[in-house]
Each structure stands twice: as C-alpha cells, then as structure tokens.
Amino acid sequence: MLFVVNANYFSFMEKIQAKLAILADAAKYDVSCSSSGSTRKNKDKGLGDTGSGICHTYTEDGRCVSLLKILMSNICIYDCAYCVTRRSNDIKRTSFSVDEVVDLTMNFYRRNYIEGLFLSSGIMKNADYTMERMVLIAKKLRTEQNFNGYIHLKSIPGASPDLMHAAGLYADRLSMNIEMPTNEGLRLLAPDKKREDMIVPIRQITNEITQYQDERKVLRKVPTFVPAGQSTQVIVGATGETDRDIMKVASAFYDKFKMKRVYYSGYVPISNDNRLPALGSQVPLLRENRLYQADWLQRFYGFTTDELLPETIPFFDSEIDPKLGWALRNMSLFPLDINKADKSLLLRVPGIGLHSINKIIEGRKFGQLTWDHLKKMGIAMNRAKHFITCAGLSEPTRDLTEMQIKGLILAGSSGKFLLHQKQLSIF
Amino acid sequence: MDVLVYDKTFEGFLSAVFYVYEYKLTDVHICKEAPGTVMFGKTIHIDTDEVKAKRVWDGLTKKLSREGLQSIYHAYLADTLQEEDTMLAYIRHALSSPRNIEKDYSNFAVLRLQRVDRMVHRERHRMKAFIRFKLTKDNIFYDGIEPDFNVIPLIREHFEKRYADQQWIIYDLRRGFGIYYDLKTVQTITITFSEESQGADSVLWMDQNEALYQTLWQQYFKSTNIASRKNMKLHIRHVPKRYWKHLTEKSPM
Structure with a gap:
C-alpha cells in the first residue's frame, strides 16, 4: 500500500x-x-x-x-x-x-x-x-x-x-x-x-x-421470476427430533412447495443456553451427512422416507449409508443381474450411482458386461458385489446373512466416520 | 513396434493417424517426442498435412457425434498425459464399427477416453473457478495460470460472455500464450515479461484499489470458514496445493 x-x-x-x-x-x-x-x-x-x-x-x-x-x-x-x-x-x-x-x-x-x-x-x-x-x-x-x-x-x-x-x-x-x-x-x-x-x-x-x-x-x-426456485434450511441436533421427523418435513417441502433444495445444518454450539447442546459439544457431522445421502436418494433414486426409515427405525445407522441399510433389510430382492435388470432396480443397488447406471445401460447394448467393466466404470465394488451378478466368475458371497455382509463391507472400507472397525474382526 | 512422432499440433496427430491407415500399421505408437531408443521397429517423423488431417476428420465426422469428436480433441488438449494411443484405438474402433461406438462401455478405449475427457473437463472447470483477476494500471483485469492441461481454448467463450464490459487477459504461463479481450473480440497473444514484472503480482503494475479488494477477499475467505468444522483433507481435495500459488485467498494477508 x-x-x-x-x-x-x-x-x-x-x-x-x-x-x-x-x-x-x-x-x-x-x-x-x-x-x-x-x-x-x-x-x-x-x-x-x-x-x-x-x-x-x-x-x-x-x-x-x-x-x-x-x-x-x-x-x-x-x-x-x-x-x-x-x-x-x-x-x-x-x-x-x-x-x-x-x-x-x-x-x-x-x-x-x-x-x-x-x-x-x-x-x-x-x-x-x-x-x-x-x-x-x-x-x-x-x-x-x-x-x-x-x-x-x-x-x-x-x-x-x-x-x-x-x-x-x-x-x-x-x-x-x-x-x-x-x-x-x-x-x-x-x-x-x-x-x-x-x-x-x-x-x-x-x-x-x-x-x-x-x-x-x-x-x-x-x-x-425466481428462476432458480426456493430453498430452506433445517438445523439438525439442536432439539430432540428424529431423522425420520426431519426427513418427513423435508419431503413435505419438496412436495408441497416445490423447493429446489432443503439444506441440513448440523448445529454448531454457540451459546450456554440450557435449552441447547452445551458449548464444545460435537457438531453432528455424520448425522448431517446421512441426511444429505437420504435427501439425494429421495430426489434422484426413487426412495421414500418410509422405505429409508420405517416407523420402527427412526434414526439412520451411523456405520452404513441409508441405501446400503435399505438393501440389507431387503435382501430378498437381490442379487440383480447387471446385464438384464431394469433401471429402477439398478438405482437401488448400493455402490452404484446414477452415472454408472447410465453407463451400464448403454454399455450392455454392446455386449455382456463383466466385473472388469464394472470396476473400470468406477463402481464401488466393495459394496455392490454383494448385490449383483454379471458375466464371468461371480464373487462367492451368496447365502451370506445380512449381518455377515455388513461386516464384510465395513471391514473393507476406510470411511472417515468409521469408528468401530476393530470390533468387526469377528467376521 | 514403430513409433510415429508428430509436431504437437492436432493436425499433426491426425496426419499420423492417416499414416497408420495408409501403411496399414497394426503395432504402432504415436507420440509428441521421439523416444531415446526403439527396441523392435523404427521411428518415423510425420509431416503435418492439412489435407490428410481433414480426410481423417471428415471420416470421423461420419461416424461420431459432436460430443464424440470433441472427446478426441479434449484428449489432445490433455497434452501432459500422452493419450495418443488411446485416441488411436478409439478412432480405429469408431471407423471400423458399423454403428456409433461413443457409448460402447464394453470397449476399454471408449472407457479410457471418457475418463480423460472428464479429467480435461474438470481442469477446464477449475480454471473457470480459479482465475483471480488483478486490475492493472492499464485498466485490464489480468491473471496468469499454470493449468495441468491446455484448457484456454475451452474457457475462452465462458469468460467472453461473462466479462463483456471489462478488458481482461488470461495467460498460460506454462505454455507461453494467452487470450486478451479488448471489449470487442478475444485474441490469442504472447507476452514478453520484463524483469520488473517478474515478481508476478507486483504492486508496480496494479491499480491503486487492487490491494484493497484482495485484502477484503482474503478477509472474507477467513471469516466465512467454520473453524469447528475444519476438514483439511476435503479442503485440499477441492483446492489441490499445486493451485495455491495463484489463488489470492491462499496467499498470506
């Protein structure tokens, strides 16, 4: 200056x-x-x-x-x-x-x-x-x-x-x-x-x-007139509401008011007010993350709140994402044949996202897709392999129980939120 | 295996492809620089020939959509990756197949080219994001960049549309050329930097208010951060360290 x-x-x-x-x-x-x-x-x-x-x-x-x-x-x-x-x-x-x-x-x-x-x-x-x-x-x-x-x-x-x-x-x-x-x-x-x-x-x-x-x-x-639409935000973890409560409110905003986005903001402690979590308590980042995952599943993958969080399960599992949680509760629908299954079903396979689904659907018109193709498409095989079959040798994971699959997936992941990895060595 | 060396231009690459077809080469490698030694085969220097290049391009135009053609050009702009062999494999697959192969994800060249296309797209997007114009005393908004790939041709239109009422220069310091918008059109330019201007962001050539806005931007960057949510791993994934030296907000206040 x-x-x-x-x-x-x-x-x-x-x-x-x-x-x-x-x-x-x-x-x-x-x-x-x-x-x-x-x-x-x-x-x-x-x-x-x-x-x-x-x-x-x-x-x-x-x-x-x-x-x-x-x-x-x-x-x-x-x-x-x-x-x-x-x-x-x-x-x-x-x-x-x-x-x-x-x-x-x-x-x-x-x-x-x-x-x-x-x-x-x-x-x-x-x-x-x-x-x-x-x-x-x-x-x-x-x-x-x-x-x-x-x-x-x-x-x-x-x-x-x-x-x-x-x-x-x-x-x-x-x-x-x-x-x-x-x-x-x-x-x-x-x-x-x-x-x-x-x-x-x-x-x-x-x-x-x-x-x-x-x-x-x-x-x-x-x-x-407001070409990018409306949005809103809800604070997560300031009061006692469940994940299911929050998802229900969000769904209503998407349906009734045609909101473009609902944002979830993990409460950052900013006061000593005894109605609120104390200063220095952890920001509920994992919970916020699960809510965003569920938000996406509802908007782009055809899931409903009741599927992701039935009345008996008011909170998301902290260890696994909501899609995997749903799949493990519905094992009877799997495995799906990658070379034949409908798009609406492929959308429900853990580890496979929208981009990969489009590649699968285009790719299989040209020939049978193998495990190698799926890996090169960038699919999270660690999760997906338990729920699909395709051309070539299958992974020998059939007839495993829900808990065994969950254990195998957790043992093979290194997500930032994984807290209990050690306890899973029993599988 | 024979090695075809071309002159780093896109026409040069297409001329090399023409050569491959002309001599029905099967086991061949295309590159920008002659390798030291070639084990079994010879090194051939390709003369760039616009007519031959155009014949290859016209042939591809019949087989590929605009997006397909673009992805070959984008792979060419990924100059630091050396994807010529993937490009050739893709072109061969496209020309030999009776139907459009752009979405043939059962073919490895198609998958790889798509990945390269995505990498170029990401670098292009980064440059749209990471340009930090500095206002000079000549009333030109200037920024010097060092992108991984040659993306200036891909961001030109974006900046032309967005900054229509101000003069600006975006300069690729790594490749030694840039683009200049003079309120009417965008031209390609090269700059000879003088000794004094070497200290890249020197106050000598900046407008008197420039430092103020840089400070305000740094202040904003600091104040909008939530310290209790710090996540440097995520921060660095989004803003890789190699870009920091050109980012105003990552320079000391």
Missing part, C-alpha cells in the same frame, strides 16, 4: 474490512452456497452471466464458496436461541450500507472471486424495513449496474407480499429458513418467530413461480 497517500483511505478500508469480518462470520451458518439452476444471460454487454454454478474456492472446513454470503446487518429484534445474532447475545453490531454491498459484489465478481451475492440479514426495526433495503440492493445491482450474476435473497419472515414479489423479480433464488423441523422446537427456541410468518411468503412465491411459468408458455416476453 505504498502508493496510498490519503489517510482517509486507510480508515475507509479498515472500516469495510471490519464490517466484512463480522457480517461474513455471522452469515456462515447458512450452509447453502448453490448458484445453479438459473439461466440469466449477459444482457447488452453488461457484467455477468449465470449458468450451472461454479465453486470458486473452498474454505478449510471443505465447504464450497460460490457466493459472497453476508448479512446486511447483524442487528436483530428477535432472540432465537440457536442464532449468534440473537438480541440477547453480547456481540458487536454493524450494518452495511446499500452501496457498500453493491460495490463489494461488483468488485468481487469482476475479479472472478464469486458467482454472485447471497444476502441475508438480522431483522432491523421490523420485517418490511429490512426486506425493503435488501430488495433495493438487488434492484440497484440489476438496474443500475446491469449485473447478471446470481442473487440469492434470504427473505425476512413476515415480509409483506409486495416486497416478496419485488424480491422475486430481481433475485435468482429466494429462501426462508424454517430452522426448527418441528413446531415444538420453534416454540422452545424461537419464541418471537411464528411458523405462519415463514410459510405464508413461501407459499406466495411457490404460487407466483407457477403463475409466471404458465404465462411464459403463452407469452414470450414474461420477466423471469
């Missing part, structure tokens, strides 16, 4: 940097970083173009950084126990001005640091006051700066329908975090928040998206 002569410049820089440190830190518990699903094209040689989404870097915790994810302000009138910016928490409070957010977004985007902006905020004064400023930022970026990058706005519970509508015209995605999977949890930890204040705006946006899509079928010049 040798060339800078103006002392004001230093203080300006320090001020922005201090705000960024606080407001990025406070926004980081929102796990969504998605910047895909929108097809906003560069307009009139302006800045930006939105496509399939790019992770520009990854933090040391291994999470994707695709958007400038910040709070507009961490001043908040609410006192939700699980949240760092809750009113009663003694922390430094600060806010960005509208122009500061616009400037940061433009300059980060120009340097190819980000795909766009993910703006959230504590609730200043009231819902509409806050939402209006957020919408103004999005509006300035789109209309004054001709910015065609991605904008994700996290709506404020209780915002008025007019502001929600305006937000939908400038944003690619809108989200509203339900946070507590059950009503009881919400009442306990977020007494100021009403579930209705969240559900009503979500429902409004769901309906408007459908309306705009229908209009576009008839008229060509209909503006885009």
Whole structure:
C-alpha cells in the first residue's frame, strides 16, 4: 500500500474490512452456497452471466464458496436461541450500507472471486424495513449496474407480499429458513418467530413461480421470476427430533412447495443456553451427512422416507449409508443381474450411482458386461458385489446373512466416520 | 513396434493417424517426442498435412457425434498425459464399427477416453473457478495460470460472455500464450515479461484499489470458514496445493 497517500483511505478500508469480518462470520451458518439452476444471460454487454454454478474456492472446513454470503446487518429484534445474532447475545453490531454491498459484489465478481451475492440479514426495526433495503440492493445491482450474476435473497419472515414479489423479480433464488423441523422446537427456541410468518411468503412465491411459468408458455416476453426456485434450511441436533421427523418435513417441502433444495445444518454450539447442546459439544457431522445421502436418494433414486426409515427405525445407522441399510433389510430382492435388470432396480443397488447406471445401460447394448467393466466404470465394488451378478466368475458371497455382509463391507472400507472397525474382526 | 512422432499440433496427430491407415500399421505408437531408443521397429517423423488431417476428420465426422469428436480433441488438449494411443484405438474402433461406438462401455478405449475427457473437463472447470483477476494500471483485469492441461481454448467463450464490459487477459504461463479481450473480440497473444514484472503480482503494475479488494477477499475467505468444522483433507481435495500459488485467498494477508 505504498502508493496510498490519503489517510482517509486507510480508515475507509479498515472500516469495510471490519464490517466484512463480522457480517461474513455471522452469515456462515447458512450452509447453502448453490448458484445453479438459473439461466440469466449477459444482457447488452453488461457484467455477468449465470449458468450451472461454479465453486470458486473452498474454505478449510471443505465447504464450497460460490457466493459472497453476508448479512446486511447483524442487528436483530428477535432472540432465537440457536442464532449468534440473537438480541440477547453480547456481540458487536454493524450494518452495511446499500452501496457498500453493491460495490463489494461488483468488485468481487469482476475479479472472478464469486458467482454472485447471497444476502441475508438480522431483522432491523421490523420485517418490511429490512426486506425493503435488501430488495433495493438487488434492484440497484440489476438496474443500475446491469449485473447478471446470481442473487440469492434470504427473505425476512413476515415480509409483506409486495416486497416478496419485488424480491422475486430481481433475485435468482429466494429462501426462508424454517430452522426448527418441528413446531415444538420453534416454540422452545424461537419464541418471537411464528411458523405462519415463514410459510405464508413461501407459499406466495411457490404460487407466483407457477403463475409466471404458465404465462411464459403463452407469452414470450414474461420477466423471469425466481428462476432458480426456493430453498430452506433445517438445523439438525439442536432439539430432540428424529431423522425420520426431519426427513418427513423435508419431503413435505419438496412436495408441497416445490423447493429446489432443503439444506441440513448440523448445529454448531454457540451459546450456554440450557435449552441447547452445551458449548464444545460435537457438531453432528455424520448425522448431517446421512441426511444429505437420504435427501439425494429421495430426489434422484426413487426412495421414500418410509422405505429409508420405517416407523420402527427412526434414526439412520451411523456405520452404513441409508441405501446400503435399505438393501440389507431387503435382501430378498437381490442379487440383480447387471446385464438384464431394469433401471429402477439398478438405482437401488448400493455402490452404484446414477452415472454408472447410465453407463451400464448403454454399455450392455454392446455386449455382456463383466466385473472388469464394472470396476473400470468406477463402481464401488466393495459394496455392490454383494448385490449383483454379471458375466464371468461371480464373487462367492451368496447365502451370506445380512449381518455377515455388513461386516464384510465395513471391514473393507476406510470411511472417515468409521469408528468401530476393530470390533468387526469377528467376521 | 514403430513409433510415429508428430509436431504437437492436432493436425499433426491426425496426419499420423492417416499414416497408420495408409501403411496399414497394426503395432504402432504415436507420440509428441521421439523416444531415446526403439527396441523392435523404427521411428518415423510425420509431416503435418492439412489435407490428410481433414480426410481423417471428415471420416470421423461420419461416424461420431459432436460430443464424440470433441472427446478426441479434449484428449489432445490433455497434452501432459500422452493419450495418443488411446485416441488411436478409439478412432480405429469408431471407423471400423458399423454403428456409433461413443457409448460402447464394453470397449476399454471408449472407457479410457471418457475418463480423460472428464479429467480435461474438470481442469477446464477449475480454471473457470480459479482465475483471480488483478486490475492493472492499464485498466485490464489480468491473471496468469499454470493449468495441468491446455484448457484456454475451452474457457475462452465462458469468460467472453461473462466479462463483456471489462478488458481482461488470461495467460498460460506454462505454455507461453494467452487470450486478451479488448471489449470487442478475444485474441490469442504472447507476452514478453520484463524483469520488473517478474515478481508476478507486483504492486508496480496494479491499480491503486487492487490491494484493497484482495485484502477484503482474503478477509472474507477467513471469516466465512467454520473453524469447528475444519476438514483439511476435503479442503485440499477441492483446492489441490499445486493451485495455491495463484489463488489470492491462499496467499498470506
């Protein structure tokens, strides 16, 4: 910084940097970083173009950084126990001005640091006051700066329908975090928040998206409206709900509100509140991981919550993934012949993913597939071999019991969550 | 086994393929540089011939879709892998088969070429992600990169569309060429770096606000991390160490 002569410049820089440190830190518990699903094209040689989404870097915790994810302000009138910016928490409070957010977004985007902006905020004064400023930022970026990058706005519970509508015209995605999977949890930890204040705006946006899509079928010049859809987030492990409770809530959001994504955020202890897990307790990373696996199985593999977690089994097995768990409970359906089985059945084989299934289906039109082919396709044979047959010598694992197969698979894996490997030597 | 050496151009490679068919060679190896010794066979230097190259390409066009043709070109851009023999095996399989073989995953050349295609695709994607433009005093956004494969031809369009209102240069320091967008078109350029500019990201040529935004970006990268979820193994898998020296957020603040 040798060339800078103006002392004001230093203080300006320090001020922005201090705000960024606080407001990025406070926004980081929102796990969504998605910047895909929108097809906003560069307009009139302006800045930006939105496509399939790019992770520009990854933090040391291994999470994707695709958007400038910040709070507009961490001043908040609410006192939700699980949240760092809750009113009663003694922390430094600060806010960005509208122009500061616009400037940061433009300059980060120009340097190819980000795909766009993910703006959230504590609730200043009231819902509409806050939402209006957020919408103004999005509006300035789109209309004054001709910015065609991605904008994700996290709506404020209780915002008025007019502001929600305006937000939908400038944003690619809108989200509203339900946070507590059950009503009881919400009442306990977020007494100021009403579930209705969240559900009503979500429902409004769901309906408007459908309306705009229908209009576009008839008229060509209909503006885009939340092209990347809506998402929500639930906190895992803050209160006592089961995996089955969480999956049921998630399914309802996918079905009823046509959500693009439900995010699961393992609760990071941030307070000594006795309603919550104590400071220093483990973040439930494994549980979060199992929920994401199940989420994928429901969205892309045709599984239902009741199949993955029947009433008698409210939690996922920590040792094995949900697909393997289901397969072991349904051994009578296996083994499947790789060269003949239907796609809908192949989708249910542990260790075989969507890409491999497509290769199997294309490949077997040309000839019989052997174990060697399957290995080269990148199938996790350690798991898959117990559930399939194909051309060539079969692996001699027939007639093993469910427990024996589980033991064999665990003994041969080295997953980061495997805790009980030693005990399995009995197999 | 005979060894065919070509001049590192794509046309040169296709000329070598032409030679294989012309002389009905079966046991043959194509490469960019002549090996020291060849045990049983001779080394032949291929003259690049655009007409012959075009004949091979036209022949392939009849047998392969756009994606199939692209995957051969992508394997060529994977210049550090030396996949010429896989490319030749793929071409032979394509030309000899009565139907399209792109999805013949029972063939090992098809499987391997698809894997190489994926590797090139990943490197291309990384460069879309890892470019870190620095604003120069000339008002040009510049970045120098060292990709594993020659992916600049594959990222050009992406940057042209996205950064339509600013001048920029992306330079492959490893291969000694780059692309420059002057607000109208993208041109291929080579740069002679002067002594002073050798300290690659020197403040000498940076815009006065550049350091500010770099600091802000580093601050953001630090603040958005959740320390209690630290997972360096995953971090390094996504951001391999060889890319760190060109990443602003991985440089000391």
